[in-house]
Amino acid sequence: MTATYACPPGFKARFEAFSEIGSTGDGGVHRMEATAANGKAREQLVAWLKEEGFEVRIDEVGNIFGLLELAGPDAPWILSGSHIDSQPQGGRFDGAYGVIAALDAAIAVRDKLASEGSAKANLAVVAFSGEEGARFNTFMGSKVYMGGATAEETLNQKDAEGIVARDALEQIGFLGTDTPPPYPNAFVELHVECGSSLEEINARLGIFERWWGAHKLDIRFIGETSHTGPTPMAKRKDALYAAAMMITGVRGLADAAQVGSLHTSVAKLLVSPNSRNVVPDSATGFVEIRSPDPDVMADNIARVTPIVENAAKTAGVGYEIVRDDLRRPGVFDVELGDLARSIARDLGEEPAGVTTLPGHDAIMMSEVSRCLMLTVPSRAGLCHHPDEFTDMEDLELGVAWLATILDRLVTAPPAAKG
Amino acid sequence: MTATYACPPGFKARFEAFSEIGSTGDGGVHRMEATAANGKAREQLVAWLKEEGFEVRIDEVGNIFGLLELAGPDAPWILSGSHIDSQPQGGRFDGAYGVIAALDAAIAVRDKLASEGSAKANLAVVAFSGEEGARFNTFMGSKVYMGGATAEETLNQKDAEGIVARDALEQIGFLGTDTPPPYPNAFVELHVECGSSLEEINARLGIFERWWGAHKLDIRFIGETSHTGPTPMAKRKDALYAAAMMITGVRGLADAAQVGSLHTSVAKLLVSPNSRNVVPDSATGFVEIRSPDPDVMADNIARVTPIVENAAKTAGVGYEIVRDDLRRPGVFDVELGDLARSIARDLGEEPAGVTTLPGHDAIMMSEVSRCLMLTVPSRAGLCHHPDEFTDMEDLELGVAWLATILDRLVTAPPAAKG
Numbered sequence: 001m002t003a004t005y006a007c008p009p010g011f012k013a014r015f016e017a018f019s020e021i022g023s024t025g026d027g028g029v030h031r032m033e034a035t036a037a038n039g040k041a042r043e044q045l046v047a048w049l050k051e052e053g054f055e056v057r058i059d060e061v062g063n064i065f066g067l068l069e070l071a072g073p074d075a076p077w078i079l080s081g082s083h084i085d086s087q088p089q090g091g092r093f094d095g096a097y098g099v100i101a102a103l104d105a106a107i108a109v110r111d112k113l114a115s116e117g118s119a120k121a122n123l124a125v126v127a128f129s130g131e132e133g134a135r136f137n138t139f140m141g142s143k144v145y146m147g148g149a150t151a152e153e154t155l156n157q158k159d160a161e162g163i164v165a166r167d168a169l170e171q172i173g174f175l176g177t178d179t180p181p182p183y184p185n186a187f188v189e190l191h192v193e194c195g196s197s198l199e200e201i202n203a204r205l206g207i208f209e210r211w212w213g214a215h216k217l218d219i220r221f222i223g224e225t226s227h228t229g230p231t232p233m234a235k236r237k238d239a240l241y242a243a244a245m246m247i248t249g250v251r252g253l254a255d256a257a258q259v260g261s262l263h264t265s266v267a268k269l270l271v272s273p274n275s276r277n278v279v280p281d282s283a284t285g286f287v288e289i290r291s292p293d294p295d296v297m298a299d300n301i302a303r304v305t306p307i308v309e310n311a312a313k314t315a316g317v318g319y320e321i322v323r324d325d326l327r328r329p330g331v332f333d334v335e336l337g338d339l340a341r342s343i344a345r346d347l348g349e350e351p352a353g354v355t356t357l358p359g360h361d362a363i364m365m366s367e368v369s370r371c372l373m374l375t376v377p378s379r380a381g382l383c384h385h386p387d388e389f390t391d392m393e394d395l396e397l398g399v400a401w402l403a404t405i406l407d408r409l410v411t412a413p414p415a416a417k418g
Numbered sequence: 419m420t421a422t423y424a425c426p427p428g429f430k431a432r433f434e435a436f437s438e439i440g441s442t443g444d445g446g447v448h449r450m451e452a453t454a455a456n457g458k459a460r461e462q463l464v465a466w467l468k469e470e471g472f473e474v475r476i477d478e479v480g481n482i483f484g485l486l487e488l489a490g491p492d493a494p495w496i497l498s499g500s501h502i503d504s505q506p507q508g509g510r511f512d513g514a515y516g517v518i519a520a521l522d523a524a525i526a527v528r529d530k531l532a533s534e535g536s537a538k539a540n541l542a543v544v545a546f547s548g549e550e551g552a553r554f555n556t557f558m559g560s561k562v563y564m565g566g567a568t569a570e571e572t573l574n575q576k577d578a579e580g581i582v583a584r585d586a587l588e589q590i591g592f593l594g595t596d597t598p599p600p601y602p603n604a605f606v607e608l609h610v611e612c613g614s615s616l617e618e619i620n621a622r623l624g625i626f627e628r629w630w631g632a633h634k635l636d637i638r639f640i641g642e643t644s645h646t647g648p649t650p651m652a653k654r655k656d657a658l659y660a661a662a663m664m665i666t667g668v669r670g671l672a673d674a675a676q677v678g679s680l681h682t683s684v685a686k687l688l689v690s691p692n693s694r695n696v697v698p699d700s701a702t703g704f705v706e707i708r709s710p711d712p713d714v715m716a717d718n719i720a721r722v723t724p725i726v727e728n729a730a731k732t733a734g735v736g737y738e739i740v741r742d743d744l745r746r747p748g749v750f751d752v753e754l755g756d757l758a759r760s761i762a763r764d765l766g767e768e769p770a771g772v773t774t775l776p777g778h779d780a781i782m783m784s785e786v787s788r789c790l791m792l793t794v795p796s797r798a799g800l801c802h803h804p805d806e807f808t809d810m811e812d813l814e815l816g817v818a819w820l821a822t823i824l825d826r827l828v829t830a831p832p833a834a835k836g
Contacts, residue, residue: 088691089643134693160692195648212647216694225507227801228683228706229630230613230775233672240687244665251659254651265646268694269658269687273506274578275552276634276686276704277776278802286694288646358647358695383645384696 004346005112005403007396008104015100015395018044018084019092028386029092033085033130033140034062034165039172041084045099045127052107054125058176060151062129062169063141065180066103068110070119070410078409079184079369080106080402081126082191083141083361087134091388093192093378097395099127101190105403109410121413123406124181128361129169135159138216142361145180146368160270183369185416186336186409189362190374190402192390193354196381203352204394205344205401207337208373212263212292212357213329215301219246219308220284223317228277236279240271242315243283249307250287253300262300263290263357284322292329292355301326327359335414336372343404347397358383370417374402422764423530423821425814426522433518433813436462436502437510446804447510451503451548451558452480452583457590459502463517463545470525472543476594478569480547480587481559483598484521486528488537488828496827497602497787498524498820499544500609501559501779505552509806511610511796515813517545519608523821527828539831541824542599546779547587553577556634560779563598564786578688601787603834604754604827607780608792608820610808611772614799621770622812623762623819625755626791630681630710630775631747633719637664637726638702641735646695654697658689660733661701667725668705671718680718681708681775702740710747710773719744745777753832754790761822765815776801788835792820 021044022029022037031037045064049056054066069075082098102125113119130140136157143149155166155175169175193199198206223237247266254264268286287304291297312319337353344351354375356363362371376398379389439462440447440455449455463482467474472484487493500516520543531537547559554575561567573584573593587593611617616624641655665684672682686704705722709715730737755771762769772793774781780789794816797807 087693087696090696132693133695134691138695194645214647225803227612227776228685229632229681229708229777230611230799230801231681232678233681234677236683238669238683238685240684241665241669244662244669244684247659247662248666251656251662259652260650263647263649263651265654265656265697266658266662267646267656267696267698268692269689270692271687273552274686274688275505275550275802276706277551277556278505278508278685279683280685288694290647356648358645381648383648384693385643 005108005400005407007399008108011100011104011396011399012392014104018096018100024089024386026386027092028089029086030089031086032088032135034168034172036172038085039174042172042174045084048103057178057180058174059178059180060176061141061144061154062174062176063145063180064127066125067181068106068123070110070113070122076121076413076416077124077181077184078121078186078406078413079124079126080188080406082189083128083131085130085132087132087384089386090384091386093388093390094194094383095131097192098190101399101402105399105406108403109406112407113410118411121185121410123410131361136165138359139361139364142364146364148364148367185370185413186372187362187365187369188372188374188402188405189360190398191360193375193378194358194383195378197354198352198375198377199379199381201352204377204397205349205351206354206375207340207351208332208356208375209337209353210292210331210355211329211363212290212355213294213297214327214359215289215297216323216325217287217304217321218284218323219287219319220282220322221312221317221319223279223281223315225273225281226279228279231279237316238279239283239317240280242311242317243269243285245311245314246285246308249311250304253303261291261293261296264288290357294329327363330363330366332366332373333370336370339408340372340374340405343408344401347401368417370414374398423526423818423825425817426526429518429522429814429817430810432522436514436518442507442804444804445510446507447504448507449504450506450553452586452590454590456503457592460590460592463502466521475596475598476592477596477598478594479559479562479572480592480594481563481598482545484543485599486524486541488528488531488540494539494831494834495542495599495602496539496604496824496831497542497544498606498824500607501546501549503548503550505550505802507804508802509804511806511808512612512801513549515610516608519817519820523817523824526821527824530825531828536829539603539828541828549779554583556777557779557782560782564782566782566785603788603831604790605780605783605787606790606792606820606823607778608816609778611793611796612776612801613796615772616770616793616795617797617799619770622795622815623767623769624772624793625758625769626750626774626793627755627771628710628749628773629747629781630708630773631712631715632745632777633707633715634741634743635705635722635739636702636741637705637737638700638740639730639735639737641697641699641733643691643699644697646697649697655734656697657701657735658698660729660735661687661703663729663732664703664726667729668722671721679709679711679714682706708775712747745781748781748784750784750791751788754788757826758790758792758823761826762819765819786835788832792816
């Protein structure tokens with residue numbers, strides 16, 4: 001049994017200070033990727049990393065790494081972190097908690113192991129760029145780091161205002177040129193649950209064992225502008241009308257499915273020209289189909305096409321698939337889960353095995369590294385909302401858990417992912 | 419019989435030069451109210467008015483009047499014009515044609531009557547602010563001039579970016595302080611048809627005899643943000659889903675009605691936070707119900723409320739009516755229509771009596787003045803689109819018609835509206 005860690009005493013103040021950056025004044029933060037507020041959060045993180053003696057590296061898509069070379073240049077790496085971008089008017093825990101926790105845990109581990117001389121691996125902290133997908137694509141940073149997208153295509157993306165990701169990152173001073181550290185043998189991400197499973201069974205700690213799949217389809221309907229007054233109804237080519245039929249159709253899929261087997265949404269819609277007197281010639285709906293079951297996913301994805309085709313036909317418009325991005329359901333590393341369970345018990349808690357429905361950087365990282373995802377309760381399951389909340393006692397317990405796990409991984413590193 | 423006018427030779431060059439301001443490069447213009455491009459168009463108009471000796475007045479909502487005091491300070495006024503704002507990526511004829519035509523016609527009338535000394539009324543040209551409603555409310559300028567709205571409420575409006583109308587007008591230098599001229603005895607607006615009635619019967623000139631009513635309802639659905647991944651479907655309060663049901667429901671009203679008796683649209687939709695992973699907590703749809711028949715209007719407006727209520731209930735959200743603005747169907751001045759018909763025959767054309775489905779400043783002005791609306795064909799009825807087109811021969815014929823009518827109104831002014 002490894003001696004367990006306590007939460008470092010400075011964590012609370014650090015987390016609270018970080019929550020002020022881009023604060024919406026009602027408990028939330030508004031820190032979308034590469035905005036000014038996101039830039040301030042990045043600068044604060046880098047300042048803390050430097051103060052604490054980490055080697056800071058900013059890579060070409062703005063991922064921030066803080067490196068502690070504890071065991072020499074040829075030793076394997078252990079990585080921990082999450083993201084610090086937020087949804088618009090989002091919560092202050094989502095992402096940021098895992099980064100600040102990793103920072104304080106890594107400092108504690110470094111300080112303890114330095115005196116013991118027992119490190120067999122190096123340790124790094126990461127804040128991945130643009131996990132939320134609120135401004136640019138989801139998993140912007142981790143997807144490039146793990147090789148699932150090129151920096152080129154990622155940086156060429158435009159936000160809704162037409163601002164290019166490269167320019168936005170450059171504007172805040174985080175278009176880096178540093179080489180990121182090698183793929184770690186283990187990646188550990190601590191994150192608030194963004195769901196209510198833990199709260200429902202009164203558990204304080206959870207281990208994400210699996211993740212839901214998510215199919216993201218951006219469908220653009222293409223009509224023709226005309227005046228909403230005189231144009232005969234039969235001659236209208238109304239892209240928004242088609243999108244509305246798609247939205248109700250996609251919702252119908254989830255309403256018809258067994259509860260908990262399928263979640264669907266169209267939460268973002270871009271309409272052009274979006275003027276009250278002009279029949280819209282373009283409407284792009286961002287469809288999501290989510291399920292833990294690959295068969296349910298495949299079945300329902302197959303049902304989207306007829307919905308879209310029927311909507312286009314009824315409205316007299318065309319359509320194109322702008323993006324088609326499937327994240328299959330999957331499982332996190334079982335051995336790391338066992339380690340985390342054992343250490344939770346050392347801390348006096350029985351952790352629950354849970355499933356994550358939202359995506360996380362650890363899902364991306366699972367392609368190249370063993371991954372462990374730890375979680376603490378979200379009050380009422382709320383997420384992406386200023387009322388998102390986790391008790392400070394649970395947050396601190398999570399940090400102690402993470403620090404103890406990182407200690408074990410650094411002193412007895414697992415083999416690299418096979 | 420009054421001698422008929424020819425189109426002034428400079429009209430074509432003036433209209434073409436004006437079409438370059440805010441040009442989209444494909445025949446269209448992008449000159450929404452109080453934008454930089456709209457400001458340039460306003461400056462050009464004012465420059466021409468001053469060159470030609472008009473007294474220029476800019477009132478408190480930016481309406482531009484060019485006055486020719488032909489018959490002394492106590493004589494009645496005759497007013498002609500339209501608007502120079504456009505829809506986004508709109509056409510170059512809509513509005514601008516009627517202003518440039520009024521300018522050139524007024525110059526010709528002034529020059530002829532000065533030599534004859536026969537003017538019994540004064541003559542003014544007007545470009546009303548923000549007719550299109552693409553950025554601020556429809557009929558922004560004419561509605562304040564005729565007393566249907568206060569300058570205060572009009573200037574306090576915000577556009578989609580939160581920019582206040584007052585600030586936008588000030589920015590382009592058109593927040594004026596001049597007193598507008600008194601209500602005219604007659605207002606004459608020349609406008610492209612924005613419909614295909616003339617083209618269908620091969621008529622080159624048309625007289626709008628009546629206008630469709632329009633009910634504009636801005637409905638905001640109010641839900642709650644949550645994560646599109648984990649939030650159980652039954653717990654979602656999805657404002658966009660409600661709006662989608664309203665859009666299809668409102669469309670259904672028109673589809674169920676007799677062809678040509680009812681047009682409906684939801685062409686603008688504002689979604690918040692409009693992020694793909696966040697269930698939207700707000701969606702505002704801009705509903706229009708249009709009909710020539712007051713009973714059909716009333717009947718269908720009554721059907722909107724159950725559609726909205728059912729959508730809100732099904733999506734588990736609330737709603738509020740942000741704006742409720744009814745423009746009843748109506749008729750233009752019959753005597754002025756007869757005069758226009760007689761003069762068209764003098765020009766060798768039989769004008770068609772037609773109905774306008776879009777709204778125009780002349781509808782607002784009908785509350786305080788006799789109004790005459792003249793029109794020329796729109797190719798394929800296209801409007802609010804860069805392909806909007808009218809032959810130069812028809813445009814020039816319209817200017818000649820307008821000039822001859824203005825001559826008659828200035829030399830034999832009709833009584834003021836009773």
